[in-house]
Amino acid sequence: MKRLNTQLQEDDCPLELILLIRTLLAACKEISFRVSQGALAGVLGSTLSDNVQGERQKKLDVISNQILKDILSESGYVKAVSSEEEDKVIGCTNDGKYLISFDPLDGSSNTDINSLIGTIFSVMHAPQWMEPDDPSAFLQPGTQQVAAGYVLYGPSTMLAMTTGRGTHLYTLDKTHGGFLLTRERVQVPRETQEFAINTSNQRHWEPCMQKYMADLLAGDQGPRGKNYNMRWVAAMVGDIHRVLCRGGIFAYPWDNREPEKAGKLRLMYEANPMAFLMEQAGGGASTGKMRILEVMPEDIHQRVPVILGSADEVEACLEYFKGN
Numbered sequence: 001m002k003r004l005n006t007q008l009q010e011d012d013c014p015l016e017l018i019l020l021i022r023t024l025l026a027a028c029k030e031i032s033f034r035v036s037q038g039a040l041a042g043v044l045g046s047t048l049s050d051n052v053q054g055e056r057q058k059k060l061d062v063i064s065n066q067i068l069k070d071i072l073s074e075s076g077y078v079k080a081v082s083s084e085e086e087d088k089v090i091g092c093t094n095d096g097k098y099l100i101s102f103d104p105l106d107g108s109s110n111t112d113i114n115s116l117i118g119t120i121f122s123v124m125h126a127p128q129w130m131e132p133d134d135p136s137a138f139l140q141p142g143t144q145q146v147a148a149g150y151v152l153y154g155p156s157t158m159l160a161m162t163t164g165r166g167t168h169l170y171t172l173d174k175t176h177g178g179f180l181l182t183r184e185r186v187q188v189p190r191e192t193q194e195f196a197i198n199t200s201n202q203r204h205w206e207p208c209m210q211k212y213m214a215d216l217l218a219g220d221q222g223p224r225g226k227n228y229n230m231r232w233v234a235a236m237v238g239d240i241h242r243v244l245c246r247g248g249i250f251a252y253p254w255d256n257r258e259p260e261k262a263g264k265l266r267l268m269y270e271a272n273p274m275a276f277l278m279e280q281a282g283g284g285a286s287t288g289k290m291r292i293l294e295v296m297p298e299d300i301h302q303r304v305p306v307i308l309g310s311a312d313e314v315e316a317c318l319e320y321f322k323g324n
């Protein structure tokens, strides 16, 4: 099986980016180990503090965030990092060439039930003019990402990553400690009969999204003319992994429970990296109004509605948004 390094070289990835990715993955391997220790190491459960998003932090959120910050800031390749768990960006090395945004532990409410969780990351070039702690340098659209992916801490520890030459899946071989290529150039099937949308929120959505869901639920008796199945992991990283592997549509639309927020999921830490992976695998990625990767960020913690997955199903969903 091909090693990660070999695949990155074949994809013409610059040496410094390869070294950065390897450093990032060293941090993820450490997180994978900590996660696997679970209750034996006393890492389950919540802390007594809230993060910048106003969410109660899990102990593993804090541990994963610290591991990533420590390893990346000492690497020499990174000018600044931005984390879902941090209020402000953290300046690292002045001549570092890259900026990294990450959600250290997506789906962290799953930690206590031993279910899927993962680390999501997005890498961009650092502008030369920027001061390391300047958040404005991060405000680039997702089209500027040079690498993005996630590490999924499941029955196997898996990496899904793109550097703009397709989306590849790797599996961590814990016997020698390296990620090995286990699926090259993933192609998401264009059509699907599976959705991952938290339908318990349906009554809070915009009418167009409610109508889309009603038509999916009507199955072969409705306008879509086919039956759908539903899956919901409550960790985007797990749901997107399934969509990459066998197709599907994942959405977290805007809803009126907190109408001032554009959605639940974060543009820089969740939507952009997943949209890059999805498009590189032939899938679609939209906010309902525009391509996710073209959203111009105004804030590092900005939220967006997301619709991602099998290209034809995403298109079908977007038809309901037309004229809205």
Ligand code: AFP
Pocket (backbone or CB within 6 Å): 055, 105, 106, 107, 108, 109, 110, 198, 234, 235, 236, 237, 252, 264, 265
């Ligand atoms: P946590 O990391 O706080 O568990 O949130 C995970 C998440 O942001 C995303 O990964 C899930 O798809 C989504 O929230 C689940 O949200 P609901 O709990 O509203 O279904």
